[in-house]
Amino acid sequence: MNQMAVWIDHHEARIFHIDAEKADERIVDSVTHHVHRHEKAAEVKTRNHPDDEVRFFREVAHLLEGAAQVLVLGPSVTKLHFVKFAHEHNRALSDHIVGVETADHPTDKQIVAHVRAYFHVVTPRIGV
Numbered sequence: 633m634n635q636m637a638v639w640i641d642h643h644e645a646r647i648f649h650i651d652a653e654k655a656d657e658r659i660v661d662s663v664t665h666h667v668h669r670h671e672k673a674a675e676v677k678t679r680n681h682p683d684d685e686v687r688f689f690r691e692v693a694h695l696l697e698g699a700a701q702v703l704v705l706g707p708s709v710t711k712l713h714f715v716k717f718a719h720e721h722n723r724a725l726s727d728h729i730v731g732v733e734t735a736d737h738p739t740d741k742q743i744v745a746h747v748r749a750y751f752h753v754v755t756p757r758i759g760v
Contacts (some may be wrong), residue, residue: 636699637747638692639735640714641705645692648743649699652753658695659683662688688719693725702728703750704745705735 639646642683645660663684696702703726704711711732719724727730731750747753 634698634700634710635751636701637703637705637743638688638696639738639743640692640706640712641702642661645688645714646740646743647692647695648740648747650677650744650747650751650753652748655740656665657740660688660691660695685713689714690721692699692717693722696722696725696728697719699725699728701730701751703747704729704732705738707734707736707744 635650637648637650639648643662645662647658647660648657702716706714711734715726715729715732718729735743735746
């Protein structure tokens, strides 16, 4: 079964394709703009670039195409925004999201171990 996971925050998405033998990772960087803060900070927030998040989410969704099951991980609300985006703009992907979990900033190895446990993918042991 084609199982994938994405760890996502507002800076990047780390996409993992994991099976019992190997784990492949792809990184997608979000577009970030320098925001000059001043008294009128409400007028200068990153919302001045609303298409950036949509482009970021589209690229992530494209890399998750073909997954039978997708686990979405992340430290904050970006993971929820991505799931909402998938639900509204990519129903094929949305139908394959099987879980959404909070995960601060784990290492790649921690993510792989968690995803294997989540999907019950066990690395075969030789000589057992």
